[in-house]
Amino acid sequence: MEQRFAPVGDQAIRIAFGETISKETNRAIRAFCELLKKSKLDEVIEWVPSYSAVTVYYKPTEIRYAKIVQKMEELLTQLIEMDLPPAKRVIVPVCYEGKFAPDLEEVAKYHQLSVDEVIKIHTNGDYLIYMLGFTPGFPYMGGMSKEIATPRLENPRSLVPAGSVGIAGEQTGIYSLDTPGGWQVIGRTPLVLYDGKRENPSLFEAGDHVRFRSISLDEYEEIRRQLVAKTYEIDDEIVKE
Amino acid sequence: MSTPLLKVEKPGLMTTIQDLGRTGYQQYGIVVSGAMDSFAVRVANILVGNEESDAALEVTMMGPHIEFLADTVLAIGGADLSASLDDKRIPPWKSVYVKKGQVLSFGKPEHGMRAYVAVNGGIEVEPLLGSKSTYVKAKMGGIEGRELQKGDVLNGRPSSKEVLQKVAGLVVSRELLPDYISSQPIRVIGGPDETAFTKSGLETFYSGEYECTRDVDRMGYRLLGPVIEHKETADILSDAVTMGTIQVPSNGQPIILLADRQTSGGYARIGTVISVDLPRLAQQAPGGKIRFQSISIEKAEQLLRNREKALFQLSLGVGSSTQQ
Numbered sequence: 013m014e015q016r017f018a019p020v021g022d023q024a025i026r027i028a029f030g031e032t033i034s035k036e037t038n039r040a041i042r043a044f045c046e047l048l049k050k051s052k053l054d055e056v057i058e059w060v061p062s063y064s065a066v067t068v069y070y071k072p073t074e075i076r077y078a079k080i081v082q083k084m085e086e087l088l089t090q091l092i093e094m095d096l097p098p099a100k101r102v103i104v105p106v107c108y109e110g111k112f113a114p115d116l117e118e119v120a121k122y123h124q125l126s127v128d129e130v131i132k133i134h135t136n137g138d139y140l141i142y143m144l145g146f147t148p149g150f151p152y153m154g155g156m157s158k159e160i161a162t163p164r165l166e167n168p169r170s171l172v173p174a175g176s177v178g179i180a181g182e183q184t185g186i187y188s189l190d191t192p193g194g195w196q197v198i199g200r201t202p203l204v205l206y207d208g209k210r211e212n213p214s215l216f217e218a219g220d221h222v223r224f225r226s227i228s229l230d231e232y233e234e235i236r237r238q239l240v241a242k243t244y245e246i247d248d249e250i251v252k253e
Numbered sequence: 254m255s256t257p258l259l260k261v262e263k264p265g266l267m268t269t270i271q272d273l274g275r276t277g278y279q280q281y282g283i284v285v286s287g288a289m290d291s292f293a294v295r296v297a298n299i300l301v302g303n304e305e306s307d308a309a310l311e312v313t314m315m316g317p318h319i320e321f322l323a324d325t326v327l328a329i330g331g332a333d334l335s336a337s338l339d340d341k342r343i344p345p346w347k348s349v350y351v352k353k354g355q356v357l358s359f360g361k362p363e364h365g366m367r368a369y370v371a372v373n374g375g376i377e378v379e380p381l382l383g384s385k386s387t388y389v390k391a392k393m394g395g396i397e398g399r400e401l402q403k404g405d406v407l408n409g410r411p412s413s414k415e416v417l418q419k420v421a422g423l424v425v426s427r428e429l430l431p432d433y434i435s436s437q438p439i440r441v442i443g444g445p446d447e448t449a450f451t452k453s454g455l456e457t458f459y460s461g462e463y464e465c466t467r468d469v470d471r472m473g474y475r476l477l478g479p480v481i482e483h484k485e486t487a488d489i490l491s492d493a494v495t496m497g498t499i500q501v502p503s504n505g506q507p508i509i510l511l512a513d514r515q516t517s518g519g520y521a522r523i524g525t526v527i528s529v530d531l532p533r534l535a536q537q538a539p540g541g542k543i544r545f546q547s548i549s550i551e552k553a554e555q556l557l558r559n560r561e562k563a564l565f566q567l568s569l570g571v572g573s574s575t576q577q
Contacts, residue, residue, distance in 0.1 A: 018445035021525030022553040024495050026445050033490065045280075060279045060493040060516055067493035069276070072528070073561050077550045144282035145491065145517040148391055152491065188282070189391055206281075208381045208393055214281035 017081050025080050026067045027088075033063045033154055038142060041066055042219040043094040047087050055080065061218045062143050063152075101138065101221040103247040104186070104201050106177050107232040108134075112200035119162045119179060119196050131226050133160050134198065138251070139184060139222045149188035149206030149214035153222060156184045168194030175200045177224070188214075199224075202235040203246070221251050255377050257322045258409030261401050265317035265359065270376055270395040270407075271369075271512075272308040275384035279516040285496070286386040286394065289367050289471060289512045289535035292431060292560075293331030297371035299568050300328035300348040302412070302420040307375030308385035310401075312368045314538070316359025317401065319370075321351050325411040326373040326420045332365025332433075332536055346430065350421035365433055365536035366469075373420060374410035388513060390472075423571055429563050431532045438546035439534055441499065441524035442553055446489055449521035450501070454482035458523055458545060463507060465541040471513040474534070476543065480505030487521050494518040497526030497534070499545075511535060527553040529560050 030037035055075040139153040178195025188205035238244035274287025288294040295305040328348040387395030463478035487503035500520035
């Protein structure tokens with residue numbers, strides 16, 4: 013068993029919750045982050061949840077490592093009584109057509125499926141966001157069917173537009189900025205995952221669920237228009253666990 | 254009042270606006286950025302009578318030429334890149350009165366990699382998520398999220414002439430400054446993935462000499478030296494990394510993550526450089542040699558507290574009326 017607490021340099025502490033990717037570990041991590049949020053400790057600057065741990069950044073001039081360990085231990089004792097706030101499910105519209113889906117046929121061919129079958133599998137079921145990273149607002153999601161798991165491109169593209177929905181092995185993700193990338197791009201969402209000028213710059217939070225909904229090119233354009241006009245409302249709902 | 258203060262005549266190799274970084278949003282994958290040598294920018298700010306967190310220019314190796322459009326006081330911290338004001342050399346770590354029309358330029362890099370130009374009142378740009386720091390990769394902060402270009406005009410808010418005259422001429426005592434040229438090892442707090450390495454891999458890391466490759470940028474430093482052996486794999490489940498975290502990918506060559514690091518990484522973390530040694534690291538240029546030494550968290554904390562105390566003393570000294 014790995015250590016529960018470990019320093020990450022002299023300004024951060026890592027709290028381990030497990031060694032594998034699992035929904036249970038994720039639930040404990042979410043609950044702990046919620047506790048951190050509620051307890052508003054003066055010495056704590058911020059925290060970063062991951063697949064298996066939470067790393068807490070603190071002010072080393074105000075609290076020593078030994079003391080922050082104690083504080084984190086105290087928080088952990090409250091974990092059991094913690095009522096987890098209900099998770100949010102965000103419905104993400106995706107256009108799986110034409111120039112938005114340069115690798116869709118390749119992915120279908122790879123699995124000897126039709127394009128429609130790939131879309132059906134990809135839009136079927138919930139994906140859990142374990143963490144955000146890579147670029148601002150980029151969700152690392154788990155829960156994709158092995159039936160459409162496809163290796164990365166041999167030659168990464170120098171530019172993948174923001175909103176592109178991709179597959180890399182058993183992961184699926186959404187590019188949050190225009191960046192180079194090697195994922196198999198099978199569609200694009202009109203939603204804006206990251207906008208520094210928004211009150212919540214990131215569309216998603218770790219712990220959110222995502223479900224993809226297939227839309228036409230016309231609907232894609234319509235949602236874009238509504239986003240510009242600020243009349244679009246994100247389609248989300250409470251997940252019953 | 255905000256007023257045009259600087260005009261960029263030549264941008265230099267890479268000049269960006271930086272403060273102490275964009276904290277509080279790492280859980281959303283938003284990169285912290287900020288000054289590579291945060292100690293230097295804090296001291297430079299103190300010397301011109303600013304808040305330590307005010308925005309300044311980070312100048313890299315080959316500095317810019319900048320014309321001043323108003324009177325102010327400037328101070329340069331960090332690397333010695335042979336700064337001159339109208340052809341007259343100005344030393345680092347000293348606040349200097351600048352008259353409207355004077356030109357700041359840089360020459361041969363004497364030592365170090367990054368200098369900070371702080372101006373009284375700070376540099377005014379629209380903050381993004383609480384910070385003015387530039388993160389070029391995601392086009393965030395600074396001016397349009399990019400490096401400075403020829404013709405850019407930056408605003409500032411310099412104080413009245415009386416105040417400026419009082420602030421000018423301050424110096425920092427030598428003892429307070431980190432020994433940038435020291436060949437002492439860079440000190441490291443081990444983990445959290447020490448168990449991913451063999452005993453001999455850890456010994457190699459703490460005994461070998463590593464050279465900074467040409468791949469040294471704001472995101473991180475790739476080093477080259479004796480191969481650090483993993484037990485099985487170099488890959489970990491993606492997890493948080495911080496300023497100074499040393500990752501070792503499967504080729505066994507360490508990468509030290511710095512200001513523009515991503516919020517998480519997928520390679521085993523052998524350790525993290527302690528805060529007080531980060532300035533010295535951030536000033537290493539390609540070809541620089543580094544050794545690592547293990548240190549306890551308690552000792553690192555004490556060193557950090559001592560440094561913060563000294564910085565606090567410095568800011569008090571500047572705030573008082575007795576001038577050096």
